[in-house]
Amino acid sequence: MPYHWENTSDAEQRLRLWPHNSLPPRGAMAVVLAVFLFGLIPLLAVLGSVLLWGLLPFLLLTVAGLWLAFEANYRARSVHEVLTLSDTQAHLVRLAPRAPRQEWQCNRYWARPEIHPVGGPVPNYVTLAGEGRVVEIGAFLSEDERVSLYDDLVKRLRDPTVG
Structure with missing residues (x-):
């Protein structure tokens, strides 16, 4: 309760x-890290090419958005x-x-x-x-x-x- x-x-x-x-801060960081690591897997295929620099910002935006969403949720639940x-x-x-x-x-x-x-x-x-x-x-x-x-x-x- x-x-x-x-x-x-x-x-x-x-x-x-x-x-x-339901999700402590340590678990939230694990989720963000897992999303980042799984997002890197498709980028391995374009490693060394110019295409990597076109795709990398989308991965970073996804990870940053997820992290900001978790932070906003924790702030809202601090009541x-x-x-x-x-x-x-x-x-x-x-x-x-x-x-x-x-x-x-x-x-x-x-x-x-x-x-x-x-x-x-x-x-x-x-x-x-x-x-x-x-x-x-x-x-x-x-x-x-x-x-x-x-x-x-x-x-x-x-x-x-x-x-």
Whole structure:
């Protein structure tokens, strides 16, 4: 699960959420290297001719484009959220690249999780409502993970001793 609950003290719990990372950076570099090496195989036939210099830029553009795509993907997935539940407060912080820090806070008693099976930007969209605001949580999780997150939120918001 790309989220983790931890008890920071007897009176406080913290939930950390992050997007799933199926390909670590080392694996991405292996893919880029493999594409480059397999791209060199056809160039062996034209080694020593002027045609090599006509084909080589296309290989280099392909490798550079793949590398830039991986970098953009890693940057976009650097978003994470932290929900802190104390005895009296629920505090959510969302940190995303190229976006200001977003915070939401309300009395824990009035905070209520909601799940929207349809009608949200993603299936099983999970929100927290309280203090007159509704905020999303875990929109980057998979559909099953959002259902599990909703169940955890219901249990932990209603019973502070769970955990």
